[in-house]
Amino acid sequence: MTKSRAAALWGVVGVLAVLAVWELYKFAGPAEGLTVGAVEGENGSGFLLLPRTNDRAMPHIWDMVARLFQSTSGGSTPPLFVPVITAALTTLGIAAVGLVIGVVVGFVLGLLMQRFRLAEWGLLPWIVVSQTVPLIAFAPLVASIGSQIDRMGTPWPQWLSVAIIASYLSFFPVAVGVLRGLDAPDRIHLDLMRTYAVGYWQTLLRLRLPAAVPHLLPALRLGAASAVVGAVVAEVSIGMRGGIGRMLIQLAGQGSSDPAAPWGPTFGSIALGLVAAGTIALVGIGLKNYRRGEATA
């Protein structure tokens, strides 16, 4: 397992390098940044070539960490990491629902497209186009449809709209991954299944799905990451309270007086992404026998 240990080591080195670059620039860079072509007396004119390094723009890393353990908004409020974790868990739950919806939809689309070439020709271009629609434009639409449904009597909580928007991002890699994965079996294996005179479903279950695993895992990883990003962005754009996206915007708004605070939810959302990717990695370990081809190839 020296290979995985080396990988872990390089991961740590990478993180340390980012921290070092941050502090190094903060130490060496100009406090008010470097602006070219500024007009005297006119605020915000010219081009900022080098960012500012003062404590308001770039707090020290240790300040960011320390801020996590200070009270959220003064008084007897709990330390910042408590609401960050709560908000992150809220968003994680919503992202998970979004991922599940995305995986189900992606799977059905992938299955259809693999089974019927006509479906592939008809659907794939639309699926690709769907990803070019900006989430910011699409999110309020989902939210307003959701609230209309709610008004008509069927309960439609706001988080469901967020989950739907998250699934809109996450279904894409899954659909493409399923399509490619189900087409992955070798010709010889398909011939073999034909000689066994078994039908589509048996071939799907015993051959196509297991053979698709090496394609599905990266697709799921992408889908999970997309679900997290989608959930965070959707929270912001439809103004849902309680999640990490909203918290990020709120604290960033107070950034000038409390510059280290927005880094709390930033770390929180990084942790979210890691948890999402890590979960898929665990799934991958559980399916390691289906990835044997990868190891030897």
Place this chain on the structure above:
Amino acid sequence: MSAPTTGSTPAASTGLDSAGTDSTGADSTSLAVRAAGVGKIFPTKTGDVVALTGVELTVAAGEFVSLIGPSGCGKSTLLRLIADLDSTSSGELQIFGKSAKQARIDQDYGIAFQQAGLLPWRTVAGNIELPLELHGVAKETRRARVAELASLVGLSDFVDRYPDQLSGGMQQRVAIARALAEQPRLLLMDEPFGALDEMTREYLQGELTRIAKDTGAAVVFVTHSIPEAVFLSDRVVVMSPRPGRITEILPTGLGDVRSESLRESPEYFERVTAVREALHGSPVERANER
């Protein structure tokens, strides 16, 4: 070139007697394969390609028949037609008196390809029992059958291994065991030893003759190795390309026991020469006749 024939070939031309299995008298259901005027055309953008034409061939139950010829002679195509992996364009093809499709549905044959084609996520046992599992055979029966087959191909100690932990020869033996799993009366093999080294290949050839005798299955064996065809077969079917067709069928008459000593015997060399001449279409000058 002589016309395609069934059964024994005129002995005079090859210097062989017709001791090989002569199946012309048998009725159609005891025949493993009966092909009458079988042709196969692949339509392409630039016109039709005739892959096979006028194939007349019978394979008796329990008989070992090799198909040999240069690339493009249609030997693999013929095997795929018998396996119903492709359908005939013309003529009549019967497997145990049924259509090829019905024979496939009834699981009358087992098949092995040049690549072992094992499922990498299944163990040796899992691969051998795959057809049994697909056809709903009970777990206990499967386990017993796997043990039996693993010992038949000499892999009893490896049933829990995964294909990537096996050598090419062992993988191919697993594929043969899998092909035998449902006790087929016909075994179809498409250059199964083609990708193996010479020593493994000779060893597996010996094993295959033993297995074929033990199981009593008829074998249709595609190869492009003349010694392999002669060593294994009761009859060698020589094919030639453009269009793919049978040019000659040579009985080997080498008897039931195929041991390593056969490889050194004069009659073996004689049959090898006969097949080579049939392949080249003219007498081959021998080293000792120069």
